[in-house]
Amino acid sequence: MPVPVDRELLIISTVCFLAAVVRTAVLLMAKSFRADRFNFFVIGLGFIFQSAFLSMRGHAVGRCPLTNLFEVFVFLAWSVALIYMLIGPAYRLSLMGAFTAPLVVLLQGFALLAPIDTPHTVKVPANSWLEFHASMSLIAYGAFALACIAGVMYLVQERQLKTHNLRSIFYYLPPLSDLFAAITRLLWWGFAIYTVGLLSGFFVGQPLPWIQIVCAVAVWLLYAAILQGRHLRRLAPKWVAALCIIGFSAALTLLWGITFTGQTQ
Amino acid sequence: MNLFCVGLSHHLTNVETRERFAGRAETDCILRGAGCTEALLLTTCNRVEVYGVSEKRVSTDEIANCLARDVENDPHRYAPPFYRYEDEKCAQHLFRVASGLDSMVVGETEILGQAKKAYESARTSNSAGPYLHRLFQRAFRVAKQVRTYTEITRGSVSVGSVAVDLAERIFGDLAKCKVLVLGAGETSERTARALVSRGVTDLRLSNRSSDRAENLAQLVAARTIPFTEWAEQCREIDILIASTSSERPLLLQTNLALMLEERVDRPLFIIDIAVPRNVDPDVNELSGVYLYDIDSLQSIADQSLALRRQQIAAAEEIIASHVAEFGESISRGLSRSATNSERPTLGENPLPASDL
Numbered sequence: 182m183p184v185p186v187d188r189e190l191l192i193i194s195t196v197c198f199l200a201a202v203v204r205t206a207v208l209l210m211a212k213s214f215r216a217d218r219f220n221f222f223v224i225g226l227g228f229i230f231q232s233a234f235l236s237m238r239g240h241a242v243g244r245c246p247l248t249n250l251f252e253v254f255v256f257l258a259w260s261v262a263l264i265y266m267l268i269g270p271a272y273r274l275s276l277m278g279a280f281t282a283p284l285v286v287l288l289q290g291f292a293l294l295a296p297i298d299t300p301h302t303v304k305v306p307a308n309s310w311l312e313f314h315a316s317m318s319l320i321a322y323g324a325f326a327l328a329c330i331a332g333v334m335y336l337v338q339e340r341q342l343k344t345h346n347l348r349s350i351f352y353y354l355p356p357l358s359d360l361f362a363a364i365t366r367l368l369w370w371g372f373a374i375y376t377v378g379l380l381s382g383f384f385v386g387q388p389l390p391w392i393q394i395v396c397a398v399a400v401w402l403l404y405a406a407i408l409q410g411r412h413l414r415r416l417a418p419k420w421v422a423a424l425c426i427i428g429f430s431a432a433l434t435l436l437w438g439i440t441f442t443g444q445t446q
Numbered sequence: 447m448n449l450f451c452v453g454l455s456h457h458l459t460n461v462e463t464r465e466r467f468a469g470r471a472e473t474d475c476i477l478r479g480a481g482c483t484e485a486l487l488l489t490t491c492n493r494v495e496v497y498g499v500s501e502k503r504v505s506t507d508e509i510a511n512c513l514a515r516d517v518e519n520d521p522h523r524y525a526p527p528f529y530r531y532e533d534e535k536c537a538q539h540l541f542r543v544a545s546g547l548d549s550m551v552v553g554e555t556e557i558l559g560q561a562k563k564a565y566e567s568a569r570t571s572n573s574a575g576p577y578l579h580r581l582f583q584r585a586f587r588v589a590k591q592v593r594t595y596t597e598i599t600r601g602s603v604s605v606g607s608v609a610v611d612l613a614e615r616i617f618g619d620l621a622k623c624k625v626l627v628l629g630a631g632e633t634s635e636r637t638a639r640a641l642v643s644r645g646v647t648d649l650r651l652s653n654r655s656s657d658r659a660e661n662l663a664q665l666v667a668a669r670t671i672p673f674t675e676w677a678e679q680c681r682e683i684d685i686l687i688a689s690t691s692s693e694r695p696l697l698l699q700t701n702l703a704l705m706l707e708e709r710v711d712r713p714l715f716i717i718d719i720a721v722p723r724n725v726d727p728d729v730n731e732l733s734g735v736y737l738y739d740i741d742s743l744q745s746i747a748d749q750s751l752a753l754r755r756q757q758i759a760a761a762e763e764i765i766a767s768h769v770a771e772f773g774e775s776i777s778r779g780l781s782r783s784a785t786n787s788e789r790p791t792l793g794e795n796p797l798p799a800s801d802l
Contacts, residue, residue, distance in 0.1 A: 342615065343736060345742045345745070352600060357615070357616050357617075358617050359618045411711070416711070417710045418711060419733060
């Protein structure tokens with residue numbers, strides 16, 4: 182059975198991201214990682230193919246391609262890549278940028294391999310507010326995902342400094358202050374976009390399950406609390422980094438729950 | 447055409463011997479008078495080397511005589527162990543030197559700058575011609591590749607530079623960091639200078655003897671803090687360097703914990719290079735505090751040196767491939783110049799750029 186063109190585009194995109202992962206892994210194993218433009222180039226290429234896939238899907242389903250879990254995963258991977266492209270050269274050209282590709286490969290790999298690309302039998306008419314709400318929320322998730330990655334890197338670096346046990350990766354990771362600045366920036370971006378997404382949810386014009394609303398507000402409150410703690414200088418950077426990981430895990434669980442309940446209804 | 451290198455280095459000779467054969471400003475010209483068509487003198491604190499090109503062999507003794515400073519009047523004249531490398535061995539030696547493999551501290555990069563300076567000087571004085579041009583340009587390329595593709599320069603290998611490196615790993619740009627140096631001894635001065643060289647501008651100094659503090663403060667452009675008030679500075683500084691001769695710890699976990707409550711969002715890096723230690727080791731358990739004493743800094747320096755040594759084999763592989771290529775390019779150049787029946791002259795480059 183021939184592979185549909187849109188899936189072909191997604192496979193090519195995944196291969197591009199995989200190239201960045203393999204190159205980074207090989208260079209790290211050879212202990213000669215260099216922050217060069219190769220990763221940015223292949224991730225950029227992968228992003229173009231992702232966009233082409235989403236565009237084709239969008240035309241096929243006649244709406245924003247967020248109709249099943251498969252499309253949600255791909256859209257989330259696209260959001261991560263989008264934030265990566267927007268966040269700035271200091272982020273892109275370090276090992277921190279190279280950590281983005283594995284996440285995208287995981288998301289797209291899972292989407293391609295798992296039997297989750299189930300077409301909707303009943304074509305639901307497009308609701309522009311619902312599409313806006315869903316897409317903004319997923320883009321915010323992209324920022325939270327990168328904040329989570331930066332948080333992991335922060336904790337790894339911090340642990341090494343604390344225990345005086347400096348492994349090879351220590352020299353490739355950015356300084357703690359740079360990582361913390363990136364975490365803060367990503368949290369603000371994600372929080373602002375998520376707020377817009379959350380507010381737009383109230384204009385959808387159809388009743389949403391109350392559990393979804395409660396969970397979405399809870400995630401919003403969690404990120405608001407992290408940012409407030411950061412702003413008032415009440416939270417140590419280590420805790421901000423740890424909460425980024427917890428926050429993204431919670432957000433991902435919520436996303437899964439929303440998509441699952443959406444598909445079963 | 448004979449390409450050779452004759453020299454003395456830290457491996458076999460002491461500094462006194464190297465001084466006696468360090469050459470003079472006009473050595474290049476003397477060497478050319480001795481029969482060298484091209485000559486270049488490379489002198490550093492660890493080596494004295496002559497790179498030369500001659501149509502017929504110039505003996506090592508002749509080179510040594512050119513290098514000797516006032517040998518005639520020296521009552522302790524003797525023949526030091528000069529080494530000599532020719533053709534491909536000469537290229538291999540220079541590539542190793544430029545890449546820092548032959549240095550006292552493996553992987554140090556200062557030698558590359560010194561080699562570039564020596565080459566520039568020989569080029570300006572017309573002592574270096576097309577062969578040495580090719581040899582040195584290739585050596586600079588090899589050194590760059592070795593630095594890029596191996597970890598030969600990874601990490602710091604001295605206690606002071608490890609401390610500064612760690613500070614950069616925590617704070618990134620040190621220009622905005624506030625640093626307090628406790629103690630006005632030689633170690634404090636060295637570390638303070640290292641931090642200033644990396645961009646630190648807000649430097650504070652505190653010492654029991656205010657006179658010594660004032661003297662050092664003038665030398666490193668720091669402002670002095672009365673010794674009774676230094677602990678209060680922990681509320682705002684980013685880096686503390688402790689190096690006093692105090693017999694008991696000056697900074698305890700309980701004292702610091704109170705002050706850290708006001709600065710939970712900012713890390714504090716403490717470098718305790720005093721023996722006995724000035725800072726209670728339990729301080730490292732506080733959140734956001736990174737305490738390094740002299741042993742932990744030395745241990746990191748040793749790890750870096752061990753890592754550099756592990757990288758020698760990878761660097762030698764890069765060098766070997768370049769030596770082979772260089773040998774071929776020189777042979778091509780020689781056969782071409784033999785066909786043309788004329789010796790390559792200064793400023794000409796008989797080989798294409800790809801052969802360099």
